[in-house]
Amino acid sequence: xxxxxxxxxxxxxxxxxxxxxxxxxxxxxxxxxxxxxxxxxxxxxxxxxxxxxxxxxxxxxxxxxxxxxxxxxxxxxxxxxxxxxxxxxxxxxxxxxxxxxxxxxxxxxxxxxxxxxxxxxxxxxxxxxxxxxxxxxxxxxxxxxxxxxxxxxxxxxxxxxxxxxxxxxxxxxxxxxxxxxxxxxxxxxxxxxxxxxxxxxxxxxxxxxxxxxxxxxxxxxxxxxxxxxxxxxxxxxxx
Numbered sequence: 210x211x212x213x214x215x216x217x218x219x220x221x222x223x224x225x226x227x228x229x230x231x232x233x234x235x236x237x238x239x240x241x242x243x244x245x246x247x248x249x250x251x252x253x254x255x256x257x258x259x260x261x262x263x264x265x266x267x268x269x270x271x272x273x274x275x276x277x278x279x280x281x282x283x284x285x286x287x288x289x290x291x292x293x294x295x296x297x298x299x300x301x302x303x304x305x306x307x308x309x310x311x312x313x314x315x316x317x318x319x320x321x322x323x324x325x326x327x328x329x330x331x332x333x334x335x336x337x338x339x340x341x342x343x344x345x346x347x348x349x350x351x352x353x354x355x356x357x358x359x360x361x362x363x364x365x366x367x368x369x370x371x372x373x374x375x376x377x378x379x380x381x382x383x384x385x386x387x388x389x390x391x392x393x394x395x396x397x398x399x400x401x402x403x404x405x406x407x408x409x410x411x412x413x414x415x416x417x418x419x420x421x422x423x424x425x426x427x428x429x430x431x432x433x434x435x436x437x438x439x440x441x442x443x444x445x446x447x448x
Contacts, residue, residue: 235316333365376402
């Protein structure tokens with residue numbers, strides 16, 4: 210392939226996303242170096258322990274050459290990189306580092322016949338609340354990359370929101386839901402009636418054993434005149 214000849218790159222017109230990814234990766238010096246190390250090690254192991262179906266798997270896995278530290282591999286869980294301690298099998302190490310599900314392809318191959326990529330999730334990091342001063346407690350902002358597919362990002366956002374909601378519940382702040390909020394909302398109804406009757410928040414708070422009756426009175430008033438609309442959002446629309 211001659212980079213000076215545009216016609217040598219006509220194949221690019223037929224590439225899908227997986228193909229484009231491979232064409233870029235195979236040109237990566239670091240991948241080429243990793244693959245050279247990997248394939249040399251793999252062939253040496255095959256020389257010593259055979260190939261399927263007669264491969265001596267037991268002794269293969271006892272050989273230190275078959276393992277590599279997973280240090281430096283972000284997100285290399287035991288599910289993604291089975292191993293022992295901080296060691297993972299070299300084929301798993303290559304797969305997790307470079308994104309393959311199967312045997313890492315030779316960068317010399319233009320179009321590997323068995324190229325299978327791992328699912329690469331789109332990160333959905335929550336943005337710091339101080340970047341959005343208008344966010345209230347219990348709210349979170351997520352960043353979407355409009356240059357990437359929205360479907361996977363929406364799924365990643367759903368998972369991130371579920372994780373954060375679970376963390377909020379464990380911290381003693383359950384989601385806005387009648388089942389969770391009923392005791393608090395009932396207390397606020399009582400408080401609103403007490404205030405309408407002329408009682409001071411502190412007086413009502415003593416009766417209802419409130420730690421901060423002034424804050425609860427403010428929240429109750431806000432719910433009565435504005436935030437009740439949030440309750441309306443909990444109603445599932447049927448039409």
